[in-house]
Amino acid sequence: MSDTKQLGAEAQDGINRLYRRYAAWLDRRLRAHVDADAAADVVQETYIRAAPYALDDIRHPKAFxxxxxxxxxxxxxxxEGRRRRDRESQRPPEAEAAPQFDQVLLEQVIRSMPQLYRDVFVLSRFGGMTYPEIAQSFGISVKTVEWRMSRALEYCASRLDL
Structure with missing residues:
Protein backbone atom coordinates (compact mmCIF):
# COMPACT_ATOMS: atom_id res chain seq x y z
CA MET A 1 0.00 0.00 0.00
CA SER A 2 1.42 3.39 -0.95
CA ASP A 3 0.40 6.88 0.03
CA THR A 4 1.73 8.39 -3.18
CA LYS A 5 -0.48 9.42 -6.05
CA GLN A 6 0.19 9.11 -9.74
CA LEU A 7 0.68 12.33 -11.68
CA GLY A 8 -1.15 12.86 -14.93
CA ALA A 9 0.89 12.94 -18.12
CA GLU A 10 0.65 16.73 -18.37
CA ALA A 11 1.71 17.29 -14.76
CA GLN A 12 4.52 14.76 -15.13
CA ASP A 13 5.76 16.52 -18.27
CA GLY A 14 5.63 19.88 -16.46
CA ILE A 15 7.61 18.67 -13.48
CA ASN A 16 10.14 17.00 -15.81
CA ARG A 17 10.65 20.27 -17.70
CA LEU A 18 10.97 22.15 -14.42
CA TYR A 19 13.55 19.63 -13.20
CA ARG A 20 15.63 19.70 -16.38
CA ARG A 21 15.64 23.48 -16.41
CA TYR A 22 16.40 24.27 -12.77
CA ALA A 23 17.87 21.22 -11.00
CA ALA A 24 21.53 22.14 -11.60
CA TRP A 25 20.91 25.76 -10.59
CA LEU A 26 19.13 24.67 -7.40
CA ASP A 27 21.93 22.21 -6.56
CA ARG A 28 24.53 24.99 -6.87
CA ARG A 29 22.50 27.34 -4.68
CA LEU A 30 22.05 24.71 -1.98
CA ARG A 31 25.77 23.94 -1.75
CA ALA A 32 26.20 27.24 0.12
CA HIS A 33 24.05 25.75 2.88
CA VAL A 34 24.76 22.00 2.82
CA ASP A 35 27.34 19.56 1.45
CA ALA A 36 27.10 18.13 -2.08
CA ASP A 37 25.37 14.87 -1.11
CA ALA A 38 22.79 16.64 1.03
CA ALA A 39 22.22 19.20 -1.74
CA ALA A 40 21.44 16.43 -4.23
CA ASP A 41 19.01 14.86 -1.76
CA VAL A 42 17.31 18.19 -1.13
CA VAL A 43 16.95 18.82 -4.87
CA GLN A 44 15.21 15.47 -5.28
CA GLU A 45 12.93 16.09 -2.31
CA THR A 46 12.16 19.58 -3.61
CA TYR A 47 10.82 18.18 -6.87
CA ILE A 48 8.77 15.60 -5.00
CA ARG A 49 7.22 18.43 -2.98
CA ALA A 50 6.72 20.56 -6.12
CA ALA A 51 5.06 17.77 -8.14
CA PRO A 52 1.46 18.40 -7.02
CA TYR A 53 1.56 22.02 -8.25
CA ALA A 54 0.47 22.85 -11.78
CA LEU A 55 3.32 24.33 -13.79
CA ASP A 56 1.01 27.06 -15.08
CA ASP A 57 0.33 28.20 -11.50
CA ILE A 58 4.02 28.76 -10.74
CA ARG A 59 4.83 32.35 -11.72
CA HIS A 60 8.40 32.42 -10.39
CA PRO A 61 9.82 28.89 -10.62
CA LYS A 62 13.26 29.70 -9.17
CA ALA A 63 11.79 31.43 -6.13
CA PHE A 64 9.23 28.64 -5.71
CA GLU A 80 19.51 17.64 13.72
CA GLY A 81 19.52 20.29 16.45
CA ARG A 82 16.94 18.32 18.42
CA ARG A 83 18.96 15.12 17.98
CA ARG A 84 22.13 16.91 19.13
CA ARG A 85 20.38 18.40 22.18
CA ASP A 86 19.03 14.97 23.04
CA ARG A 87 22.51 13.44 22.82
CA GLU A 88 24.08 16.28 24.83
CA SER A 89 21.48 16.01 27.56
CA GLN A 90 22.61 12.42 28.08
CA ARG A 91 26.31 13.39 28.32
CA PRO A 92 27.95 14.20 31.68
CA PRO A 93 28.86 17.90 32.23
CA GLU A 94 32.62 17.17 32.43
CA ALA A 95 32.54 16.00 28.82
CA GLU A 96 31.40 19.46 27.70
CA ALA A 97 34.28 21.47 29.18
CA ALA A 98 37.05 20.23 26.86
CA PRO A 99 35.22 20.90 23.56
CA GLN A 100 34.15 24.35 24.79
CA PHE A 101 37.74 25.20 25.70
CA ASP A 102 38.95 23.97 22.30
CA GLN A 103 36.31 26.05 20.54
CA VAL A 104 37.27 29.20 22.45
CA LEU A 105 40.95 28.58 21.73
CA LEU A 106 40.29 28.05 18.01
CA GLU A 107 38.17 31.19 17.89
CA GLN A 108 41.00 33.19 19.47
CA VAL A 109 43.52 31.78 16.99
CA ILE A 110 41.26 32.62 14.04
CA ARG A 111 40.69 36.16 15.33
CA SER A 112 44.45 36.72 15.70
CA MET A 113 45.17 35.41 12.19
CA PRO A 114 46.22 37.98 9.55
CA GLN A 115 43.19 39.27 7.63
CA LEU A 116 44.31 37.85 4.24
CA TYR A 117 44.48 34.34 5.62
CA ARG A 118 41.46 34.66 7.90
CA ASP A 119 39.10 35.70 5.08
CA VAL A 120 39.98 32.66 2.98
CA PHE A 121 39.99 30.30 5.96
CA VAL A 122 36.58 31.41 7.27
CA LEU A 123 34.91 31.33 3.84
CA SER A 124 36.28 27.88 3.13
CA ARG A 125 35.85 26.20 6.51
CA PHE A 126 32.75 27.93 7.84
CA GLY A 127 31.15 29.45 4.75
CA GLY A 128 31.27 26.29 2.68
CA MET A 129 32.72 28.05 -0.34
CA THR A 130 35.05 26.30 -2.77
CA TYR A 131 38.45 27.71 -3.69
CA PRO A 132 37.22 28.86 -7.15
CA GLU A 133 34.25 30.63 -5.52
CA ILE A 134 36.55 32.36 -3.01
CA ALA A 135 38.96 33.34 -5.79
CA GLN A 136 36.12 34.83 -7.80
CA SER A 137 34.70 36.76 -4.84
CA PHE A 138 38.09 38.38 -4.11
CA GLY A 139 39.19 38.73 -7.71
CA ILE A 140 42.30 36.61 -7.17
CA SER A 141 43.58 33.35 -8.62
CA VAL A 142 42.78 29.91 -7.23
CA LYS A 143 46.52 29.44 -6.63
CA THR A 144 46.51 32.52 -4.39
CA VAL A 145 43.56 31.12 -2.47
CA GLU A 146 45.42 27.81 -2.04
CA TRP A 147 48.54 29.65 -0.85
CA ARG A 148 46.59 31.74 1.65
CA MET A 149 44.74 28.68 2.91
CA SER A 150 47.99 26.78 3.45
CA ARG A 151 49.36 29.76 5.39
CA ALA A 152 46.17 29.92 7.47
CA LEU A 153 46.43 26.22 8.30
CA GLU A 154 50.11 26.60 9.20
CA TYR A 155 49.18 29.53 11.41
CA CYS A 156 46.51 27.49 13.21
CA ALA A 157 48.81 24.49 13.62
CA SER A 158 51.61 26.61 15.09
CA ARG A 159 49.25 28.32 17.57
CA LEU A 160 47.48 25.10 18.56
CA ASP A 161 50.69 23.04 18.86
CA LEU A 162 49.60 20.47 16.28
Missing amino acids: LLKIALNLVRDESRR
Missing part, protein backbone atom coordinates in the same frame (compact mmCIF):
# COMPACT_ATOMS: atom_id res chain seq x y z
CA LEU A 65 11.84 25.87 -5.86
CA LEU A 66 14.35 27.71 -3.69
CA LYS A 67 11.71 28.36 -1.02
CA ILE A 68 10.78 24.67 -0.89
CA ALA A 69 14.45 23.63 -0.80
CA LEU A 70 15.45 26.08 1.93
CA ASN A 71 12.45 25.02 4.01
CA LEU A 72 13.63 21.42 3.68
CA VAL A 73 17.16 22.43 4.74
CA ARG A 74 15.78 24.35 7.74
CA ASP A 75 13.57 21.43 8.73
CA GLU A 76 16.52 19.05 8.63
CA SER A 77 18.65 21.51 10.57
CA ARG A 78 15.99 21.72 13.28
CA ARG A 79 15.74 17.92 13.44
Whole structure:
Protein backbone atom coordinates (compact mmCIF):
# COMPACT_ATOMS: atom_id res chain seq x y z
CA MET A 1 0.00 0.00 0.00
CA SER A 2 1.42 3.39 -0.95
CA ASP A 3 0.40 6.88 0.03
CA THR A 4 1.73 8.39 -3.18
CA LYS A 5 -0.48 9.42 -6.05
CA GLN A 6 0.19 9.11 -9.74
CA LEU A 7 0.68 12.33 -11.68
CA GLY A 8 -1.15 12.86 -14.93
CA ALA A 9 0.89 12.94 -18.12
CA GLU A 10 0.65 16.73 -18.37
CA ALA A 11 1.71 17.29 -14.76
CA GLN A 12 4.52 14.76 -15.13
CA ASP A 13 5.76 16.52 -18.27
CA GLY A 14 5.63 19.88 -16.46
CA ILE A 15 7.61 18.67 -13.48
CA ASN A 16 10.14 17.00 -15.81
CA ARG A 17 10.65 20.27 -17.70
CA LEU A 18 10.97 22.15 -14.42
CA TYR A 19 13.55 19.63 -13.20
CA ARG A 20 15.63 19.70 -16.38
CA ARG A 21 15.64 23.48 -16.41
CA TYR A 22 16.40 24.27 -12.77
CA ALA A 23 17.87 21.22 -11.00
CA ALA A 24 21.53 22.14 -11.60
CA TRP A 25 20.91 25.76 -10.59
CA LEU A 26 19.13 24.67 -7.40
CA ASP A 27 21.93 22.21 -6.56
CA ARG A 28 24.53 24.99 -6.87
CA ARG A 29 22.50 27.34 -4.68
CA LEU A 30 22.05 24.71 -1.98
CA ARG A 31 25.77 23.94 -1.75
CA ALA A 32 26.20 27.24 0.12
CA HIS A 33 24.05 25.75 2.88
CA VAL A 34 24.76 22.00 2.82
CA ASP A 35 27.34 19.56 1.45
CA ALA A 36 27.10 18.13 -2.08
CA ASP A 37 25.37 14.87 -1.11
CA ALA A 38 22.79 16.64 1.03
CA ALA A 39 22.22 19.20 -1.74
CA ALA A 40 21.44 16.43 -4.23
CA ASP A 41 19.01 14.86 -1.76
CA VAL A 42 17.31 18.19 -1.13
CA VAL A 43 16.95 18.82 -4.87
CA GLN A 44 15.21 15.47 -5.28
CA GLU A 45 12.93 16.09 -2.31
CA THR A 46 12.16 19.58 -3.61
CA TYR A 47 10.82 18.18 -6.87
CA ILE A 48 8.77 15.60 -5.00
CA ARG A 49 7.22 18.43 -2.98
CA ALA A 50 6.72 20.56 -6.12
CA ALA A 51 5.06 17.77 -8.14
CA PRO A 52 1.46 18.40 -7.02
CA TYR A 53 1.56 22.02 -8.25
CA ALA A 54 0.47 22.85 -11.78
CA LEU A 55 3.32 24.33 -13.79
CA ASP A 56 1.01 27.06 -15.08
CA ASP A 57 0.33 28.20 -11.50
CA ILE A 58 4.02 28.76 -10.74
CA ARG A 59 4.83 32.35 -11.72
CA HIS A 60 8.40 32.42 -10.39
CA PRO A 61 9.82 28.89 -10.62
CA LYS A 62 13.26 29.70 -9.17
CA ALA A 63 11.79 31.43 -6.13
CA PHE A 64 9.23 28.64 -5.71
CA LEU A 65 11.84 25.87 -5.86
CA LEU A 66 14.35 27.71 -3.69
CA LYS A 67 11.71 28.36 -1.02
CA ILE A 68 10.78 24.67 -0.89
CA ALA A 69 14.45 23.63 -0.80
CA LEU A 70 15.45 26.08 1.93
CA ASN A 71 12.45 25.02 4.01
CA LEU A 72 13.63 21.42 3.68
CA VAL A 73 17.16 22.43 4.74
CA ARG A 74 15.78 24.35 7.74
CA ASP A 75 13.57 21.43 8.73
CA GLU A 76 16.52 19.05 8.63
CA SER A 77 18.65 21.51 10.57
CA ARG A 78 15.99 21.72 13.28
CA ARG A 79 15.74 17.92 13.44
CA GLU A 80 19.51 17.64 13.72
CA GLY A 81 19.52 20.29 16.45
CA ARG A 82 16.94 18.32 18.42
CA ARG A 83 18.96 15.12 17.98
CA ARG A 84 22.13 16.91 19.13
CA ARG A 85 20.38 18.40 22.18
CA ASP A 86 19.03 14.97 23.04
CA ARG A 87 22.51 13.44 22.82
CA GLU A 88 24.08 16.28 24.83
CA SER A 89 21.48 16.01 27.56
CA GLN A 90 22.61 12.42 28.08
CA ARG A 91 26.31 13.39 28.32
CA PRO A 92 27.95 14.20 31.68
CA PRO A 93 28.86 17.90 32.23
CA GLU A 94 32.62 17.17 32.43
CA ALA A 95 32.54 16.00 28.82
CA GLU A 96 31.40 19.46 27.70
CA ALA A 97 34.28 21.47 29.18
CA ALA A 98 37.05 20.23 26.86
CA PRO A 99 35.22 20.90 23.56
CA GLN A 100 34.15 24.35 24.79
CA PHE A 101 37.74 25.20 25.70
CA ASP A 102 38.95 23.97 22.30
CA GLN A 103 36.31 26.05 20.54
CA VAL A 104 37.27 29.20 22.45
CA LEU A 105 40.95 28.58 21.73
CA LEU A 106 40.29 28.05 18.01
CA GLU A 107 38.17 31.19 17.89
CA GLN A 108 41.00 33.19 19.47
CA VAL A 109 43.52 31.78 16.99
CA ILE A 110 41.26 32.62 14.04
CA ARG A 111 40.69 36.16 15.33
CA SER A 112 44.45 36.72 15.70
CA MET A 113 45.17 35.41 12.19
CA PRO A 114 46.22 37.98 9.55
CA GLN A 115 43.19 39.27 7.63
CA LEU A 116 44.31 37.85 4.24
CA TYR A 117 44.48 34.34 5.62
CA ARG A 118 41.46 34.66 7.90
CA ASP A 119 39.10 35.70 5.08
CA VAL A 120 39.98 32.66 2.98
CA PHE A 121 39.99 30.30 5.96
CA VAL A 122 36.58 31.41 7.27
CA LEU A 123 34.91 31.33 3.84
CA SER A 124 36.28 27.88 3.13
CA ARG A 125 35.85 26.20 6.51
CA PHE A 126 32.75 27.93 7.84
CA GLY A 127 31.15 29.45 4.75
CA GLY A 128 31.27 26.29 2.68
CA MET A 129 32.72 28.05 -0.34
CA THR A 130 35.05 26.30 -2.77
CA TYR A 131 38.45 27.71 -3.69
CA PRO A 132 37.22 28.86 -7.15
CA GLU A 133 34.25 30.63 -5.52
CA ILE A 134 36.55 32.36 -3.01
CA ALA A 135 38.96 33.34 -5.79
CA GLN A 136 36.12 34.83 -7.80
CA SER A 137 34.70 36.76 -4.84
CA PHE A 138 38.09 38.38 -4.11
CA GLY A 139 39.19 38.73 -7.71
CA ILE A 140 42.30 36.61 -7.17
CA SER A 141 43.58 33.35 -8.62
CA VAL A 142 42.78 29.91 -7.23
CA LYS A 143 46.52 29.44 -6.63
CA THR A 144 46.51 32.52 -4.39
CA VAL A 145 43.56 31.12 -2.47
CA GLU A 146 45.42 27.81 -2.04
CA TRP A 147 48.54 29.65 -0.85
CA ARG A 148 46.59 31.74 1.65
CA MET A 149 44.74 28.68 2.91
CA SER A 150 47.99 26.78 3.45
CA ARG A 151 49.36 29.76 5.39
CA ALA A 152 46.17 29.92 7.47
CA LEU A 153 46.43 26.22 8.30
CA GLU A 154 50.11 26.60 9.20
CA TYR A 155 49.18 29.53 11.41
CA CYS A 156 46.51 27.49 13.21
CA ALA A 157 48.81 24.49 13.62
CA SER A 158 51.61 26.61 15.09
CA ARG A 159 49.25 28.32 17.57
CA LEU A 160 47.48 25.10 18.56
CA ASP A 161 50.69 23.04 18.86
CA LEU A 162 49.60 20.47 16.28
